[in-house]
Amino acid sequence: MHDALDYQKSFVAAVLSPEEGRVIPGLSGSISAAVATAIYRNNILEGFSESLKNVYGAIFVLIGEDCFREIAYSYARSIPSLSGDRNAYGEHMPAFLAHHPLTRKLAYLPDMARLEWASHEAYSAAENFIVNGLHASLHLVESSYPLMALWQLCQHPNEEGTLDLDALGGDSVLVVRPQEDVLMRSLSPGEAAWYRALLEGHTPDQATAAARTVEPDCDPMLYGETAVGDGVLQQQH
Incomplete structure (x- = not known):
């Protein structure tokens, strides 16, 4: 069990690492470990980016696609999901926008994010x-x-x-x-x-x-x- 947990931690660390040369341990096959890791990394980060875009559509419009992707990737690396339900992901975006170098000067963004998260929560409320x-x-x-x-x-x-x-x-x-x-x-x-x-x-x-x-x-x-x-x-x- 301990070995499995260690491998899972290594897997997550490699996939979410901003270092391009870092690879998932133990990969083998016709595709190199570096390429396979890059595919995993891109799919996972793009998945989180799309999930966040579905919640924060107004933020996406306000800061543009490239900036939003950078924010989303940085958010995913800093605040990994703790749930298998991606609908539960993104709660901390208002505070994240307030401190990220790309958006912290746009003082209205955190409040807009609070509005969008409130709408997201309201949609699935009891x-x-x-x-x-x-x-x-x-x-x-x-x-x-x-x-x-x-x-x-x-x-x-x-x-x-x-x-x-x-x-x-x-x-x-x-x-x-x-x-x-x-x-x-x-x-x-x-x-x-x-x-x-x-x-x-x-x-x-x-x-x-x-x-x-x-x-x-x-x-x-x-x-x-x-x-x-x-x-x-x-x-x-």
């Missing part, structure tokens, strides 16, 4: 309700950048258009999948405070107070009616 009757898939993603406008721009990359990130200001985005598709929409300050309070376990009355603190003229009753109608909030009896 069909039940949790704290305060909120749907289990619900996330609130908040940023000092206009995430929703930026995400929408990335859905149509061939259309001309620009965004003034500073002029548009911050955003609070509701991410939830009450039915078949993931719903994402920007929230007003009052509605964001209302959802934030409920997610933190505060009572509906406390959520109402929190909403009116940041937006005195808001209508928390309308927030509740909309949430129930959308299937985001379970009707309280």
Whole structure:
């Protein structure tokens, strides 16, 4: 068992190594060990890259194919998958983008990655309700950048258009999948405070107070009616 574990560690180290000359130990056959290792390495890293692209499609559009591949390869080498399910892979991408030399100056990227991971998680979330009757898939993603406008721009990359990130200001985005598709929409300050309070376990009355603190003229009753109608909030009896 010990020998098998040692070989597995050597295999992974060789495949994920950035050193081109490193080979998987014990390979034999008509193809050289160097070529066989390169094939393994390319297939595995490309597989992870495609998996990450499926989750982080907006990031792919924003930084381009070559940069994304470099990021994905570096991510796979730094944070190997611990699950056989590739749908569970990519959780740490927001923090990774914040520190990688190629992307750390693009301050909005980590928040965009948080939005995309929230959407990914919402899609596969359980069909039940949790704290305060909120749907289990619900996330609130908040940023000092206009995430929703930026995400929408990335859905149509061939259309001309620009965004003034500073002029548009911050955003609070509701991410939830009450039915078949993931719903994402920007929230007003009052509605964001209302959802934030409920997610933190505060009572509906406390959520109402929190909403009116940041937006005195808001209508928390309308927030509740909309949430129930959308299937985001379970009707309280």
